Amino acid sequence: MNRSHIIAAMLALSLSGCSDKDSAEKGNAVAKFDLASHDDAGAGSGSDTMPGKIDPPDAVWRATANGATYGEPGRIPLIELVCDDGMVAATRNIASDKGAKALFAFVGYRGILRLKVESDGKAWRGALRSDDPHWIAVTGGPFYATVAGGGKVISPASSIAAQVIQSCKPQPDATIKGAPGEGEKVEGVESSAAQSPGA
Incomplete structure (x- = not known):
């Protein structure tokens, strides 16, 4: 036991x-x-956060007279960038409801730009001052761009696109929209030239 x-x-x-x-x-x-x-x-x-593979794969950037286009050879460009007197106009050629408004987002390694755009029925269009720091999303390397109903367009780093933005300056005889020019009257401030000497 x-x-x-x-x-x-x-x-x-x-x-x-x-x-x-x-x-x-x-x-x-x-x-x-x-x-x-x-x-x-x-x-x-x-x-x-990675843009991924270039899409569409055959898309390339091309310089134009006053800007640049991105798309496949022989087809309507997917994206257009145009310099107009210190403003960079961006266009995404994709049909949508006329008058609709949205944000055209450029998402890059170094930043994100959300551009207000409006559709004319055939394309989304918007513009922003060329010196806005958010353009770093495009000038800082590869990026992808997306807008309502337009899917995602993936772009490699492009010196052509960057050049459009970085070289876009206002004409000598004009001012950038939204920036008071020299001699322009600002509300609440009188020009010194308009004041009497004895004032």
Whole structure:
């Protein structure tokens, strides 16, 4: 009988050891799983900021008389950038409801530009001062552009597109919209030339 008690005690100790070993292994497995999951999440969040492959694959930037176009050879450009007296006008050639308004987003490595645009039925159009810092989304490297109903256009870094923006300056005899020009009257401030000498 004593012998049976000894055997039972040995079995109990053996089972207890197995249980502890299984628990330790499970603990390690959970730790490894969490680490792998964290890595996957990190990789996923990082890839979301990448423009991805050029789309469409045959699209290229081309310089025009006063701007640049991006699209496939022989087709209507997907995107047009035009310099007009210190303003850069952006066009996304895609049909939409006439009069509709939206944001034309340029998402780049170094920033995001959300340009207010309006549809004329055939294209979305909007403009912004060339010296606005948000243009870094286009001048700072690869980017993608998207607007309501227009899908995503993915562009490589382009010196042609960047040149349109960086070289766009107002004409000597004109001023950029939204910026008071020299001698222009500002509300609440009188020109010194208009004041009498004895004032």
